[in-house]
Amino acid sequence: MWAVVTVVFVLLHAAGDPIAVLAPETMTQAQRAELAHSLGLDLPLSAQYIHFLDDVLHGHLGVSFYTSQPAMELVLQRLGVTVELVVAAMVVALVFGVPFGVIAALRPGRFLDRSLRLISVLGSSIPTFFLGILLILIFSVELEIFPSSGLGDWRNFVLPAFTLAFYRIALFTRLIRTALIGELSQDYVRTARAKGLSEIVVTLKHALRNALLPFVTAFGLQFGQLLGGAVITETIFALPGMNRLALDAIARLDYPIVVAYVIVIAGLFTLINLAVDIAYSFIDPRVTYG
Amino acid sequence: MSRIVLRFLVAVVLSVLVFVPRTASSQARPGDSASSPLVIAYNGGAVTLDPIMRAENTSYAWQRHIFETLTIQDPKNGTPQPRIATSWKIVGQNRWRIELRHGVKFQNGRAMTSQDVADSIMDAATNPKAQIRNFLVTVSKVDPDGPNAVIITTKTPNPQIPLDLSQIPVMPEVEIKRDGRGFLDTHPIGTGPYEFVSWLAQDHLDLRTWNGYWGPKPAFNYVKLDNISNGATRLAALLSGQVQVAEKIDPQDFDRVKHSGTAYITAVGGVRIIYLAMDQWRKTGTPGVPGGNNPFMDARVRRAVYQAIDVNALRDKIFGGAAVPATQWVAPAIESFDPSLKRLPYDPAASKKLLAEAGYPNGFTVRLDATTDRYLDDSTVAQALAGMLAQAGINIQVNAVTKTIFFPNMDKGDFTLYLAGWGTTDAISAWETVFHCRDNAAGYGFTNREHYCNPSADQTMARAASIFDPHFRIQAERQGYAIAERKDFAYIPLYWEDVIAGVNNHVAWESRPSDELILAWMMSRK
Numbered sequence: 001m002w003a004v005v006t007v008v009f010v011l012l013h014a015a016g017d018p019i020a021v022l023a024p025e026t027m028t029q030a031q032r033a034e035l036a037h038s039l040g041l042d043l044p045l046s047a048q049y050i051h052f053l054d055d056v057l058h059g060h061l062g063v064s065f066y067t068s069q070p071a072m073e074l075v076l077q078r079l080g081v082t083v084e085l086v087v088a089a090m091v092v093a094l095v096f097g098v099p100f101g102v103i104a105a106l107r108p109g110r111f112l113d114r115s116l117r118l119i120s121v122l123g124s125s126i127p128t129f130f131l132g133i134l135l136i137l138i139f140s141v142e143l144e145i146f147p148s149s150g151l152g153d154w155r156n157f158v159l160p161a162f163t164l165a166f167y168r169i170a171l172f173t174r175l176i177r178t179a180l181i182g183e184l185s186q187d188y189v190r191t192a193r194a195k196g197l198s199e200i201v202v203t204l205k206h207a208l209r210n211a212l213l214p215f216v217t218a219f220g221l222q223f224g225q226l227l228g229g230a231v232i233t234e235t236i237f238a239l240p241g242m243n244r245l246a247l248d249a250i251a252r253l254d255y256p257i258v259v260a261y262v263i264v265i266a267g268l269f270t271l272i273n274l275a276v277d278i279a280y281s282f283i284d285p286r287v288t289y290g
Numbered sequence: 291m292s293r294i295v296l297r298f299l300v301a302v303v304l305s306v307l308v309f310v311p312r313t314a315s316s317q318a319r320p321g322d323s324a325s326s327p328l329v330i331a332y333n334g335g336a337v338t339l340d341p342i343m344r345a346e347n348t349s350y351a352w353q354r355h356i357f358e359t360l361t362i363q364d365p366k367n368g369t370p371q372p373r374i375a376t377s378w379k380i381v382g383q384n385r386w387r388i389e390l391r392h393g394v395k396f397q398n399g400r401a402m403t404s405q406d407v408a409d410s411i412m413d414a415a416t417n418p419k420a421q422i423r424n425f426l427v428t429v430s431k432v433d434p435d436g437p438n439a440v441i442i443t444t445k446t447p448n449p450q451i452p453l454d455l456s457q458i459p460v461m462p463e464v465e466i467k468r469d470g471r472g473f474l475d476t477h478p479i480g481t482g483p484y485e486f487v488s489w490l491a492q493d494h495l496d497l498r499t500w501n502g503y504w505g506p507k508p509a510f511n512y513v514k515l516d517n518i519s520n521g522a523t524r525l526a527a528l529l530s531g532q533v534q535v536a537e538k539i540d541p542q543d544f545d546r547v548k549h550s551g552t553a554y555i556t557a558v559g560g561v562r563i564i565y566l567a568m569d570q571w572r573k574t575g576t577p578g579v580p581g582g583n584n585p586f587m588d589a590r591v592r593r594a595v596y597q598a599i600d601v602n603a604l605r606d607k608i609f610g611g612a613a614v615p616a617t618q619w620v621a622p623a624i625e626s627f628d629p630s631l632k633r634l635p636y637d638p639a640a641s642k643k644l645l646a647e648a649g650y651p652n653g654f655t656v657r658l659d660a661t662t663d664r665y666l667d668d669s670t671v672a673q674a675l676a677g678m679l680a681q682a683g684i685n686i687q688v689n690a691v692t693k694t695i696f697f698p699n700m701d702k703g704d705f706t707l708y709l710a711g712w713g714t715t716d717a718i719s720a721w722e723t724v725f726h727c728r729d730n731a732a733g734y735g736f737t738n739r740e741h742y743c744n745p746s747a748d749q750t751m752a753r754a755a756s757i758f759d760p761h762f763r764i765q766a767e768r769q770g771y772a773i774a775e776r777k778d779f780a781y782i783p784l785y786w787e788d789v790i791a792g793v794n795n796h797v798a799w800e801s802r803p804s805d806e807l808i809l810a811w812m813m814s815r816k
Contacts, residue, residue, distance in 0.1 A: 020698040024345035024421050028733045034418040067338040067491060068472050074491060136526045148526045149518050150494070238518040238527075240493035248492060251663075252337075253694060 001266065005056055008262050009049060009255075018253035022065055039065060052259075061263070062256035064249075071256035075242050075264050081151065082234070082241035086226045088161035090219070093168035098215075100169065101176020102208065108181060116173055123170025132163040132236040149238035160237040164230060168222055175218055179211035186210075212283055220276030224269045319796075319815075320534050321510030324487075324498065328510040328797070329533040330808055331524045335492035335517030340474040341459035342414045345421035351807045352495050352515050353459065356397075357480035360388065360407070360455035365802035368561070368624045368716070370452040374407070374460050374481065378452045380758060386442040386451045387435060395502050396462045397479040397486075404434035409463035411442065411455075424719070425454040427733065447756045449763060453716055456805075483508050483811040493517050497810070508811040515810075525792070528553050534794040537808055538666075541610030547792045558801045559614035560789040561621040562713040564665055566675075566782040568592055569706045571741030576706040578657030578687070584706065585654050592779035593634075594644035598682035600636040601785055604674055608667050612790055616783035618775050619712075619720065623803035625760070626717035626767040631775065633783075641682040653683025659699070660690040660709040666787050672709050700739060711787070713806075717767040721751045725774050742780040747773040 019036050027035070036042040040051060055062060061071045104113040139159060140148035146158050183189065184207050192202045231243035242261055249257035321328035336352035337344050344350075361370040374391055381387040394402040415426035428444040429451075435441045442451060462479055473479075478486050485500035495515040499508055516533065518524040521540050528536040529550050539547060539555060547553050568586035569576045576584040585591045601615040617633045620626050645653060660672035669690035676686035686707075691699075700708065714720045726735040727743035734748075747770050754766030774780040789801040791808060798816040799808075 017698045020694075020701055024424075027421070027424060028427070028736050029730060030733070031418075031423055038418045064337075066344060067475050068340065069475055069491065077490065133522045133526075136523060140530045140532070141526050144530055147532055148530055149523050149532070150516055150527075236520045236523055238493075238516070238520065238523055240490050245492065251692075251694060 001263070004262060004266050005053075005259065008259055009052055012250075012253065012255050012258060013045060013048075018065060018255065022252070056259070056263075061260045064257055065254050066252065071254075071260040072264075074245065074257055075260040078240050078242040078245050079264060081239055082227060082230060082243060085157060085160055085164070085230055085233070085239060085241060086223065088157045089164035089168065089226060089230075090223055092161050092165035093172055093222075094219075096165070097169045097172025098176055100173040102180060102203065104173060104177040105180035105184065105211075106203070108177075113177075116177075120170035120173050123166045123168075126166065128163060128167075128232045129236060131166055132160070132233060135159045135163060136236070149236075151240065156237075156239075160230075160233050160239060163233050163236075164226060168226075171218065171222070172215065175215050176208075176211060179214055180207055183207040183211045209283060213280070216276060216279050216283060220272050220279075224272045227268050227272075228265045320794075321512055321815075324496075324512050327496070327512035327514040328810060328813070329514045329516055329527075329535075330810060331516050331518040331527055331533040331536040332808070333517075333519055333521070333524065333538045335519075336495065336515075337492055338475055339478045339486075339489065339495075340471055341461065341478075341480075342417060342420040342422055347806055348517075350805075351809065353478075354482065354807065355484040355495075355497055355513070355515070355810060356478050356482045356486055357459040357461065358482045360411075360458050360460065361452055363453070363456045363715075363802075363804040365800075365804050366623060368453075368804035370456050373456075374402075375452070375455060378455075381441070384444045384447055386444070388440050388442060388452075388455070390438045390440065391504060392438060394460075394481050394504050396465075396481055397500055397502065398462070398465070399502065400462070400464070402460065402481055404437055404440050406463045407460055408432040408434050408440045410461045411440070411458055413461065413463065413466070414458050422457050424723075425457045447758075449755070449758045449760075450716055450718060457715075484513060509814045510810055513810040528792045528794070531794065534797045535799060535808060535813070536792045537790065539790055539792040541608075541612040541790075544610055544612070551795075553792050553794050555790065555792055556799060556801045557612045557788045557790045558803045559622060559786045560713075560801075560803045560806055561623050561715070562665075562711050562787045562806075563616050563619055563621065564668075564671070564709065564711045564784045564787060565616070565619075566595065566784065567705075567708050567710050567740050568595070568781070569740050570780070571743075577704050578659070578689075578706045580655055585648070585650060585656070586706065588648040589777075589779050590644045590648040591650065592782065594641040594648070594682060595679065595684065596779060596782045597634055597637045597644070598641040598679050598684065599675060599782070599784065600678055601633070602636070603678075604671060605785060608670055608674060609785075609788070612788040613666075613785040614788065616785050618783060619724075619771060619781070620714060620717045620767075621786050621803070624714060624716060626764050626771075628768040628771070631772070638681045645683060650683075653685060655685040655687070656707050657687045657689050657705075658707050658709065659696065659705045660688060661693045661696045662690045664693045664696070665709075665711045668709060671784070675709070703739060705739075717771065718751060718755045721767075721770065722755075725780060726751070740781070742774070742778065744773055744778055744780075747778075 019032055019041060023032050023035055064071050064074060100116050104116045107113050136148045139146045147156050150156060189202060189207050192206050230241060231247050234241040234244040246258060246261040318326045320326055332348045334348040336349040339353055341353040341357045358374050360373060360375040362373045364371050374394060375388045376391050377389045379387055390404060390407060396402060411432045414420050414422050415429050428446050428448040429442060430445045431443045433441045460481055483503045484497035487496040487498055489495040497513045499511045518527055524536045525539060525543050527533040529552060531552060544555050547555050569584055570586060572584055573587055574582045605611060605613045605615060615633055618628060618631045658672055660668055662669045672688045672690055676688050679686050722734055723737045725742055726748050727745060728735040728738050728741055750766055750770040754763050754770060757763040757766060789803055789806045791801055793799045796815060798814045
């Protein structure tokens with residue numbers, strides 16, 4: 001955590017002088033100096049760093065340079081939207097990606113497999129901003145089914161969730177397909193079939209369970225990546241997520257918000273890794289904690 | 291072998307796909323209820339609702355639904371009009387008496403007093419974090435004069451006070467003293483036509499009309515101010531009827547809006563001038579000029595650059611007509627604008643001749659610094675300028691960077707030639723900050739990074755600043771500017787940015803060139 005916070009501090013100070021961005025063009029030098037002093041930005045860098053570490057250690061992440069609201073509060077206010085968006089996207093990716101992968105694995109080389117392969121090539125090659133705007137044009141401007149932007153009810157999440165999910169659907173389809181084809185040729189599958197188990201049970205209960213292990217790792221990684229990587233989607237769909245807040249804060253060199261954001265993201269990553277490890281133990285009984 | 295599994299899975303996927311919800315189709319008229327407000331989409335969102343803490347147009351626009359300024363600029367000519375202040379007059383040496391409106395209340399029900407107004411002005415003038423202090427540099431004190439007037443005392447004669455007050459909001463100073471400023475960001479109370487409902491900083495602000503307002507009730511009872519910073523999304527939201535007003539529509543999309551049948555475009559020349567600034571004080575060793583000598587020391591070179599630029603082409607090719615070629619610094623929406631001043635013709639041959647006279651028959655090489663994200667299509671304009679100046683023999687290397695890098699470098703004096711913009715509120719304050727000889731002690735010319743200096747023009751403008759008769763003041767201002775514009779070529783005017791919005795056909799709104807604000811309470815139904 002110390003390393004993360006220090007890197008952020010150094011990078012932000014290398015990025016430029018916040019006063020130059022904060023102060024309007026019309027402010028005099030004397031007024032600028034006064035402003036810098038009121039924010040503690042007139043101190044030498046080393047002193048600023050010590051103050052900064054001291055504040056972080058005591059849980060004071062400071063107040064945004066632009067408002068009187070605490071930086072952590074601003075970030076946490078927007079955490080919910082980002083989490084909802086990412087969960088929605090991961091659920092969509094799961095609901096489509098896993099069945100697609102299974103379908104493709106059951107009939108490799110056939111029509112369904114080939115059309116799903118087309119989808120996964122598209123999914124991994126279409127840039128997010130393009131897909132997002134395409135979906136807006138089709139579903140909100142032409143068909144008027146879903147709203148194009150902002151918060152409202154669950155409908156507002158449909159387009160952004162699909163935008164984010166598209167690449168993950170492609171990824172999961174390919175992962176599951178490869179793993180499942182490997183498993184289906186294993187001996188234990190033949191044994192299960194020989195026992196007279198139905199094809200559904202053989203595929204979904206025995207083979208798929210083993211095929212899920214690499215998938216769970218990828219799922220966790222993608223989940224974490226999306227929490228910090230949904231910034232383009234949040235911007236296109238004008239969702240008040242924390243990534244967009246952080247992007248705006250970086251552009252304005254509003255350090256306290258950026259630091260709060262990085263701490264939240266780092267914490268979430270740790271939590272997700274923990275969740276992935278726990279999930280392992282459910283899927284693979286050989287993995288135990290004790 | 292696995293047909294059953296296959297059928298099962300395909301059925302699951304299809305059932306998810308087929309389930310397509312419909313949005314509730316057109317219910318109430320926008321603005322009639324909290325669930326269907328009038329929505330205005332801005333390119334950005336207010337960072338704070340504390341009305342003195344952020345000098346930036348979106349913040350101003352959002353705040354000024356809740357708070358009222360003492361005066362308000364006329365949308366067409368920029369002159370101050372009554373708002374909380376109803377009239378103003380000079381009462382003795384350096385003293386203005388400002389008459390205040392009767393019956394104004396704050397949204398918590400408390401009547402506004404002259405003490406609130408006096409304290410609001412001093413708050414804006416002295417708070418170190420306040421970003422609008424520059425409008426009040428001449429003010430030394432403000433005193434209540436009975437319940438419905440204040441007396442403003444200035445250090446030097448200042449005829450512009452009524453105009454400066456168009457930037458100063460009236461705040462509930464009693465509550466600020468009692469509770470601190472924090473509530474201005476969580477639940478602000480002002481005297482304006484709309485009251486605060488809820489907001490998320492930089493994202494949206496929900497408002498409803500306030501019954502205790504002194505003035506006419508706005509046409510739209512419920513309003514949502516929204517931040518949609520992606521241009522394509524903003525356009526889509528306008529075309530699909532999700533928002534009723536969307537600012538800053540890309541000129542390339544004008545035709546889509548016009549042919550949509552749901553919305554129209556309002557584009558009016560604004561007060562922000564985009565111009566080229568040139569170093570005029572370092573004879574040698576200016577950054578970005580190989581060879582050492584600063585060619586811009588010679589006014590003939592500056593004029594040569596001027597005449598090598600085809601501004602009409604910029605307007606038509608880059609802005610689709612949505613820009614006004616600038617004849618001078620002061621825009622037509624400001625009263626000191628001089629209609630007799632015309633733009634010098636585009637004439638590359640004349641440029642070459644001027645360059646040869648100045649000792650550059652083969653032109654020269656210079657770096658042009660510009661932003662990528664500050665002004666409308668800024669880096670595209672810089673590239674186009676490079677092409678045009680090449681015709682006259684000036685070899686330009688464009689260096690376009692993001693504004694957080696650009697502005698600190700500009701302040702350090704790292705530029706010789708750069709593309710800049712300035713939103714002018716009045717001729718005199720623009721002169722004192724941009725054109726006046728640099729004088730840090732007196733606070734003059736602090737953004738005059740080119741060190742343009744003409745003491746006799748400064749004298750003319752200083753005289754203008756002390757003339758209280760508008761007619762004679764404007765005459766003096768035009769004289770002062772003419773020296774910088776046509777004798778010294780202190781800068782090169784390019785164009786005034788248009789103030790652009792797309793508006794739903796059921797809403798009547800025209801862009802305000804003077805202050806560029808989009809305000810729901812000035813809109814009506816149609």
